[in-house]
Amino acid sequence: MTYDTDVIVVGAGLAGLVAATEIADSGKRVILLDQEGEQNLGGQAFWSFGGLFLVNSPEQRRLRVRDSFELALQDWYGAAGFDRDEDHWPKRWAEAYVSFAAGEKRSWLRAMGHRIFPVVGWAERGGYDALGHGNSVPRFHVSWGTGPGVVEPFERRAREAAARGLLTFKFRHRVDALNLTNGAVDGVSGAILGPSSEPRGVSSSRTVVGDFALRAQAVIVASGGIGGNHELVRQNWPKRLGAPPKHMVAGVPAHVDGRMIGITEQAGARLINRDRMWHYVEGLHNWNPIWPGHGIRILPGPSSMWFDATGKRLPSPLYPGYDTLGQLTHIMATGYDYSWFVLTQSIIKKEFALSGSEQNPDLTSKSWRMTAQRATNKGAPEPVEAFKARGADFIVRSNLPDLVEAMNVLAGSKLLKLSEIERQIEARDREIDNPYGKDAQVMGIHNARRYIGDRLIRTAKPHKLLDPAHGPLIAVKLNILTRKTLGGLETDLDGRVFGVNREIMPGLYAAGEAAGFGGGGMHGYRSLEGTFLGGCLFSGRNAGRAAAKAVR
Numbered sequence: 360m361t362y363d364t365d366v367i368v369v370g371a372g373l374a375g376l377v378a379a380t381e382i383a384d385s386g387k388r389v390i391l392l393d394q395e396g397e398q399n400l401g402g403q404a405f406w407s408f409g410g411l412f413l414v415n416s417p418e419q420r421r422l423r424v425r426d427s428f429e430l431a432l433q434d435w436y437g438a439a440g441f442d443r444d445e446d447h448w449p450k451r452w453a454e455a456y457v458s459f460a461a462g463e464k465r466s467w468l469r470a471m472g473h474r475i476f477p478v479v480g481w482a483e484r485g486g487y488d489a490l491g492h493g494n495s496v497p498r499f500h501v502s503w504g505t506g507p508g509v510v511e512p513f514e515r516r517a518r519e520a521a522a523r524g525l526l527t528f529k530f531r532h533r534v535d536a537l538n539l540t541n542g543a544v545d546g547v548s549g550a551i552l553g554p555s556s557e558p559r560g561v562s563s564s565r566t567v568v569g570d571f572a573l574r575a576q577a578v579i580v581a582s583g584g585i586g587g588n589h590e591l592v593r594q595n596w597p598k599r600l601g602a603p604p605k606h607m608v609a610g611v612p613a614h615v616d617g618r619m620i621g622i623t624e625q626a627g628a629r630l631i632n633r634d635r636m637w638h639y640v641e642g643l644h645n646w647n648p649i650w651p652g653h654g655i656r657i658l659p660g661p662s663s664m665w666f667d668a669t670g671k672r673l674p675s676p677l678y679p680g681y682d683t684l685g686q687l688t689h690i691m692a693t694g695y696d697y698s699w700f701v702l703t704q705s706i707i708k709k710e711f712a713l714s715g716s717e718q719n720p721d722l723t724s725k726s727w728r729m730t731a732q733r734a735t736n737k738g739a740p741e742p743v744e745a746f747k748a749r750g751a752d753f754i755v756r757s758n759l760p761d762l763v764e765a766m767n768v769l770a771g772s773k774l775l776k777l778s779e780i781e782r783q784i785e786a787r788d789r790e791i792d793n794p795y796g797k798d799a800q801v802m803g804i805h806n807a808r809r810y811i812g813d814r815l816i817r818t819a820k821p822h823k824l825l826d827p828a829h830g831p832l833i834a835v836k837l838n839i840l841t842r843k844t845l846g847g848l849e850t851d852l853d854g855r856v857f858g859v860n861r862e863i864m865p866g867l868y869a870a871g872e873a874a875g876f877g878g879g880g881m882h883g884y885r886s887l888e889g890t891f892l893g894g895c896l897f898s899g900r901n902a903g904r905a906a907a908k909a910v911r
């Protein structure tokens with residue numbers, strides 16, 4: 360039997376790049392295949408904000424954040440809510456991953472040239488109790504250079520390995536089947552797609568110009584999740600979240616099509632937790648779209664008031680940035696698949712960040728001068744101001760009656776009553792006069808500002824929304840945005856895939872989003888954020904190292 364290479368990696372996103380570079384660095388040969396062209400190298404990670412979950416980092420310590428492995432694991436379990444037999448490997452992955460995030464992760468990346476923006480963000484704040492969902496402390500470390508800053512070291516290593524003859528790229532190679540001999544996976548076959556000159560992220564053609572079959576001792580599936588395929592998202596939508604949304608925007612490019620997960624399942628692999636997914640509720644229609652239905656997520660600070668489609672304020676603790684899944688469940692239970700932020704210019708200026716490398720040119724281009732302007736500029740960062748001016752979901756008015764009228768026009772309904780919205784905002788505004796009080800969101804704002812990072816660049820000084828000095832008033836219509844697949848192919852800690860018979864399928868490995876970021880779903884039901892890129896790094900590394908060791 361002759362092999363074309365030692366290991367084949369399907370998918371040149373972050374997980375595939377990490378796995379392939381680990382294999383090449385161990386002296387083994389690897390072919391890295393992707394259905395997209397070379398311009399898409401790095402997959403979703405290139406578009407990402409580059410936020411990384413780290414525990415007890417020097418950046419946290421400098422900001423006087425006291426964190427520990429024990430606290431992070433407590434938070435992880437509170438978020439994950441593991442409650443199924445299938446959670447055996449996901450839970451083991453979660454423990455191993457939190458240990459990686461508290462240990463080697465930062466120094467491993469740093470040795471490759473990766474750097475971190477010094478102000479640590481506080482995502483998914485929870486708001487329940489100590490054992491409940493949420494980060495007890497800020498842990499969202501933004502990569503200097505955002506997503507491209509995460510991809511860069513691995514792309515460099517991959518190109519060096521290609522120059523040494525150990526790594527071969529095969530772009531526009533779409534895998535349609537896994538091949539097995541005597542029960543062991545030993546190759547892939549599929550279609551060669553016609554060349555694509557589309558810019559990165561733009562959907563490419565699926566015109567077939569040939570076919571291929573390749574043999575290897577092991578295959579690693581690193582093909583990403585299902586978020587770009589809304590039909591598949593709706594099919595897997597869990598009943599506990601209500602009916603699937605009629606309207607969604609796409610937070611991922613079209614290549615996140617979920618097809619390879621189905622192909623791997625057909626070959627006998629066990630797919631678990633397919634009903635667990637991580638979609639956002641603060642999605643915007645991109646006024647300048649790159650991929651079909653392109654949506655952008657607002658990473659919100661804690662001060663915007665949040666109303667459902669009928670004008671009722673979301674209950675405690677469903678405040679911006681607290682509990683994504685809780686918000687999704689609540690919003691879907693209203694019978695409408697959208698909701699509203701109401702805020703002021705002072706809030707948008709300090710609290711709106713947009714997730715995506717292209718939406719943060721200051722951090723992405725590693726410009727300290729531009730980044731410093733976030734703190735000193737009169738307006739919000741330029742991409743946020745562009746959305747405010749041109750985005751279909753934004754309304755800016757100088758007074759509340761005009762704002763509510765325009766909100767009803769945008770929604771095409773008369774669901775919002777000025778008197779009701781006004782009553783709720785005025786009540787909230789009365790709670791601003793004291794640095795303490797009973798409104799849990801206002802208390803949360805005071806709490807946030809006791810963290811220096813939030814006070815500096817993330818949480819606006821408490822003020823009355825109806826104070827014209829902080830105006831104009833802004834309303835944002837928020838859509839459901841598809842993003843991450845939390846379930847996936849069940850694997851052990853080496854990334855070896857289990858078959859439906861619960862036994863390891865020889866020769867088959869999985870990593871990244873296709874493997875639920877490890878084990879078939881290391882997040883359980885919810886994420887603490889910044890854990891997806893990290894999950895790709897860790898699972899890609901484990902699978903790559905284990906596959907390299909296993910091949911002769």
Ligand SMILES: Cc1cc2nc3c(=O)[nH]c(=O)nc-3n(C[C@H](O)[C@H](O)[C@H](O)COP(=O)(O)OP(=O)(O)OC[C@H]3O[C@@H](n4cnc5c(N)ncnc54)[C@H](O)[C@@H]3O)c2cc1C
Pocket residue numbers: 369370371372373374375392393394395399401402403404405406407408409410411532533534535581582583584610611612614615616618619714715716843870871872873888889890891892893895
């Ligand atoms: C805008 C945005 C912001 C984000 N921000 C963050 C963040 O701040 N922090 C964080 O932790 N995470 C973030 N994420 C999530 C994170 O980027 C992804 O979960 C992660 O990059 C997924 O990597 P992957 O390698 O598993 O899959 P992908 O990047 O999807 O790569 C999979 C590759 O496999 C290829 N492929 C699929 N099927 C086949 C086939 N049959 N044959 C050949 N090739 C195939 C695809 O073309 C693709 O190139 C963000 C994502 C987006 C889109």
